[in-house]
Amino acid sequence: MPKTILITGANGGLGTAVVKKFLDAGHTVISVAHTDHQPDFTRGNPHFEHHAVNLVDEEETGAFIATMISKHRQIHGALLLAGGFAMGNIESTDGQALQKMYSLNFETAYFTARPLFTHMMQQGYGRIVFVGSKPALEKAAGKGVVAYALSKALLFELSALLNETAKGKNVVSSVIAPSIIDTPTNRRDMPDADTSKWVKAEQIADLLEFICSEKGEPLREAVYKIYNNA
Numbered sequence: 001m002p003k004t005i006l007i008t009g010a011n012g013g014l015g016t017a018v019v020k021k022f023l024d025a026g027h028t029v030i031s032v033a034h035t036d037h038q039p040d041f042t043r044g045n046p047h048f049e050h051h052a053v054n055l056v057d058e059e060e061t062g063a064f065i066a067t068m069i070s071k072h073r074q075i076h077g078a079l080l081l082a083g084g085f086a087m088g089n090i091e092s093t094d095g096q097a098l099q100k101m102y103s104l105n106f107e108t109a110y111f112t113a114r115p116l117f118t119h120m121m122q123q124g125y126g127r128i129v130f131v132g133s134k135p136a137l138e139k140a141a142g143k144g145v146v147a148y149a150l151s152k153a154l155l156f157e158l159s160a161l162l163n164e165t166a167k168g169k170n171v172v173s174s175v176i177a178p179s180i181i182d183t184p185t186n187r188r189d190m191p192d193a194d195t196s197k198w199v200k201a202e203q204i205a206d207l208l209e210f211i212c213s214e215k216g217e218p219l220r221e222a223v224y225k226i227y228n229n230a
Helices: 013-024 058-072 095-123 146-165 184-189 201-212
Strands: 004-008 028-033 048-052 077-080 126-131 171-178 223-226
Touching: 004 013, 004 095, 013 028, 013 184, 013 201, 028 058, 058 095, 077 095, 077 201, 095 126, 095 146, 095 171, 126 146, 126 201, 146 171, 171 201, 201 223
Parallel strands: 004 028, 004 077, 028 048, 077 126, 126 171, 171 223
Antiparallel strands: none
16 A cells, blocks of 8 residues: 655665666655755656755654644654764764754654654554664774764664654554665775675565554564665
């Protein structure tokens, strides 16, 4: 059954693949990013709309979500892909670095998920998916990206709290934990890497569509480690 799905970070390497997957599957997509850019394949599609929103601004984000709920009546799924990345071990990670990653990776997700979770609880249905990371789960991978790993780790805790609150309801929060994603930006930044070991953005898009589909209906409290061989 076609659903209305809100996707943040929609202009990124992962977001673009996810938007295409959900449009191809017949869903209505509410695309959210920090710029007005729209991929060419979305132009003229009646099931697509794009909005530029500053997701680190709680008031602006809350007003936007309220407008989308009023317009669409029901938002069935939220894929919270917006975020950022930074290198840095414990010696080089100061408070400013922590705050930047916290804002980009946690606040953007929290400010979006909070009003949507309330809406989904009222509707009796909803799927929220956060993007964690391998470094947030595996300390050996996280020691060189401390601020990033800590900010992503909070998303696992938030998802668990939402699921505990929604226990017995058909509102479910999940977390995907990718390793390195095969995107043009990552290929440019790591030209000598073995990209065959990376996880493809399209593979993650397939997983997200499964989570939001009828086939994923019985899933609860899931954490998906989508590492490939990286």
